Amino acid sequence: DQQVKQNSPSLSVQEGRISILNCDYTNSMFDYFLWYKKYPAEGPTFLISISSIKDKNEDGRFTVFLNKSAKHLSLHIVPSQPGDSAVYFCAASTWGGNQFYFGTGTSLTVIP
Amino acid sequence: EAGVTQSPTHLIKTRGQQATLRCSPISGHTSVYWYQQALGLGLQFLLWYDEGEERNRGNFPPRFSGRQFPNYSSELNVNALELEDSALYLCAGARGTYEQYFGPGTRLTVT
Numbered sequence: 001d002q003q004v005k006q007n008s009p010s011l012s013v014q015e016g017r018i019s020i021l022n023c024d025y026t027n028s029m030f031d032y033f034l035w036y037k038k039y040p041a042e043g044p045t046f047l048i049s050i051s052s053i054k055d056k057n058e059d060g061r062f063t064v065f066l067n068k069s070a071k072h073l074s075l076h077i078v079p080s081q082p083g084d085s086a087v088y089f090c091a092a093s094t095w096g097g098n099q100f101y102f103g104t105g106t107s108l109t110v111i112p
Numbered sequence: 113e114a115g116v117t118q119s120p121t122h123l124i125k126t127r128g129q130q131a132t133l134r135c136s137p138i139s140g141h142t143s144v145y146w147y148q149q150a151l152g153l154g155l156q157f158l159l160w161y162d163e164g165e166e167r168n169r170g171n172f173p174p175r176f177s178g179r180q181f182p183n184y185s186s187e188l189n190v191n192a193l194e195l196e197d198s199a200l201y202l203c204a205g206a207r208g209t210y211e212q213y214f215g216p217g218t219r220l221t222v223t
Contacts, residue, residue, distance in 0.1 A: 036214075041216065043202055044202070044214045045214070049210060091155075099160065099170070100210075102155035103154050104153060104154040
């Protein structure tokens with residue numbers, strides 16, 4: 001039962017352009033969403049998060065958008081850099097953070 | 113500040129054996145989460161420990177168990193290993209927030 005889905009296993013983008021990574025969820029009780037970045041042979045690293053009371057959160061080149069009615073969130077990276085090449089996981093949690101549900105990841109390649 | 117550490121890095125076991133994986137969170141982080149990432153799948157939630165107590169567990173059989181020690185480090189035990197237990201096991205620490213800090217993982221191979 002995959003409650004968080006990332007339907008694009010991979011994405012390639014030219015350096016300097018925008019990268020958009022998408023994530024869908026099924027559980028309307030989720031109230032906190034996170035994005036993690038993972039390099040090979042390393043654990044995931046927290047990138048950015050958003051609470052369900054917001055529809056946008058921005059941190060430098062990274063912006064997360066949340067559309068609760070569509071149960072959809074997206075991560076925008078502008079401008080994309082080669083160092084952004086990694087696997088990106090979205091995750092969701094209900095209140096209290098007692099269980100986190102992760103998507104299967106999207107492998108982003110930024111082409112110099 | 114030291115990051116989250118996990119040991120061993122790699123572990124090879126045969127079917128039916130037991131495996132023990134260890135995790136030390138960042139100093140001050142009292143919660144430890146364990147995840148399984150099988151090939152081609154996302155991170156599947158296994159267990160959550162906080163202040164020494166098991167707070168929640170995912171949809172895994174009871175042969176997956178663990179504990180958290182007074183220093184907040186944790187170990188994950190997998191009994192009666194099966195071939196499908198082969199995966200990357202990640203632990204993450206947290207302190208009262210949703211943001212988790214992950215270790216590099218233990219790659220378990222069951223033959």
